[in-house]
Amino acid sequence: MTETISHPMAMNGKDPRNLRGDLITPERYYSREWMQREWDHLWTKVWHIAGRQNEIKEPGDYIVHNFMHESVITAKQADGSLKGFYNACGHRAQKLVRESGSQDSWTCPYHGWKWSIDGSLLDACDRDDFPQGDPVDKIRLIDVRVDTWGGFVWYTMDNEAPPLLKYLEPLPEIYRNHPFETLVRIRQVRVALNTNWKFSGDNFNESYHTRTAHPQVPAVIDQDHFTSRYEMFPMGHARIIQMGRPSLRDRVPEGKDHPYKATLRFWGIDPDQYPDYETMAMQGWLDLKAAKRKQWKEKGFLQYEHMSDEDLTESPFGVLFPNIAFGAAPDGMSFFRWEPHPSDPEKCYFDYWMMAYPIEGKTEYVHRTASKPYEFKEAELEVRDYDGGRGVMDLEDTVVFQDWGLTEGQQAGWRSRGYQEPYLAAQETRVRRFHEVLHDYLDGKPPGR
Ligand code: FES
Ligand SMILES: [Fe+2]
Structure with a gap:
């Protein structure tokens, strides 16, 4: 097991003093002129x-x-x-x-x-x-x-773009202990949504909405902003690292099934040994790390070999500027990508890839924030139309399903005469940063050149 990599390039992603304070004007979400500028200066450069x-x-x-x-x-x-x-x-x-x-x-x-x-x-x-x-x-x-x-296979249309590893900096170094190349894509869905592609750039750059929009998550991933780490990097990428334990502020009522307890039991820890909820959350989390360190090999979790204590339990969620997000969990990766529609700035395509590490003898995979198991094999691409949710009802138990439900209301708000400059929490600092890096591209001054 290796040490946690806290990279020297990381700026505090929860400190608005690391921002210029550029405004997030509304026309970027619906104007064709913006869309053309993004093609000329962003999509042909990344x-x-x-x-x-x-x-x-x-x-x-x-x-x-x-x-x-x-x-x-x-x-x-x-x-x-x-x-x-x-x-x-x-x-x-x-x-x-x-x-x-x-x-x-x-x-x-x-x-x-x-x-x-x-x-x-x-x-x-x-x-x-x-x-x-x-x-x-x-x-x-x-x-x-x-x-x-x-x-992943990458390409760029720009002969002057920095080399890929420089462009991704410092993520390849941060994730060097994860064998991403062995991941199997067990679900691959493309959904046509009625919103500008930047809905997802904004949405994945903050976890402030989780308590409201994804109430199932705090039971397994701590949503307290003061226990999380926030990072922003020079090339425009950003991360949040949340602790892989129950939030103390959002308790699962006594007697109700608790997904975290099932995880503890899987690793041979009896959740009932702890005198109270806090101890189960906090001591259980430390015990879980120790149990994983001890049993990974016998349980067949070979991908754990070089992972740090942080990698083994926490939930690091990264946004790779401008249109990719990924949660690198110890057992797999949730991967999201959003791409603009060819001609309509109020539409986009959303790719949802569920990827998992192969475990000998295991034929199913269940993500920690979902309930339905997926069959463990390379998936064919499924193409869907969102259609007010009707086109994706089978994905109802996933976190992104809940995000998709917010897309059309957000698009309407950006179009409204009631649009106001966003009033951001410190934990939403990465949202404005996303737009500042976008502005740099549109002004012909992308980072790293
Ligand atoms: S052979 Fe390809 S366009 Fe004519
Ligand atoms: Fe979300």
Whole structure:
């Protein structure tokens, strides 16, 4: 077991003195002009996730990631490396492939130009009919920069963007003891929502709403703002680290089923040995860390090997600027991503990936804040329309379901003549910081360059 990594780059994310105080004006949530500025200065500058590395294991495997009106292919090459290309034919720009798959070459559905997965042109119809020269010798697909971290495949449309590890700084260092590349994506849902994409940037940068919107959470993750740690980093990323024990201010009534007790029992701790609720919460939490340290191997939790005391029980929740959030728990990762709609600033797409570490002999996984178990196997993508909640009712027991329920009311509020500049709690400091980093991008001064 290793020591907790409290990174020297971290600014206190609960101290508004670390902000400039930029205003969060309302038109950013509905104006097409803002949307265009975000395309020009944000989305074409950041690193995006195309998918998981285990989707492209063999040469010829490729992922298609559509982002707004753009589409990018990342493909595994014969030598094991990865290459990325814009998904637009070099002849007259037809979209080459519609979905992820596995092929030795791509044949354009329009005039049949045949492309190698390395981006070169292999063949074309009537090669002798081009007065300007045989296209096979002259034309390639346009490259996109690709890299990997954490078991994810990333790309950027910007040749001047910092290298991926610099862009993510210091998260790769902070999470170096987590074997993210071994995570299995056991649920993969994309939901079309009626709100601007920044709903989620705001929402995931604060846990102030948890007591109201997610009343099931305080029983397993301490929601007290004074027991949590808040971090903001120079590249725009941020974290909150909440303690993995019951909040003392939100008690589960005596006699009611308590999920934390089940966790204690699983690790061989009798919750009834403690004289009162406080002792169960506080001493039980220390006993849990000790029990995990002692029994991880025999119980098959091999991913615990290099985790710190903090990693073993706490709930670190990170927002990777601008559109990814992830909770790196000891048993898995909840991963969330939100992407703008191609043309309507009041719509977006929300990706919910539940990922878990394989445990020998275990065929199901239950997240600590949910009740339904998921079958432990790689999941197919499910695409849903939110439809007032009707499109996602089977996800009713998840925390994000409750967030989705707030999207349309929030969008209406941003549109209202009653909109006021947000009146933020200290624990919402990361919300304003998110907009300040966004402003830096839109002003052509993104961090790290
Ligand atoms: S656009 Fe692809 S072959 Fe013509
Ligand atoms: Fe939430």
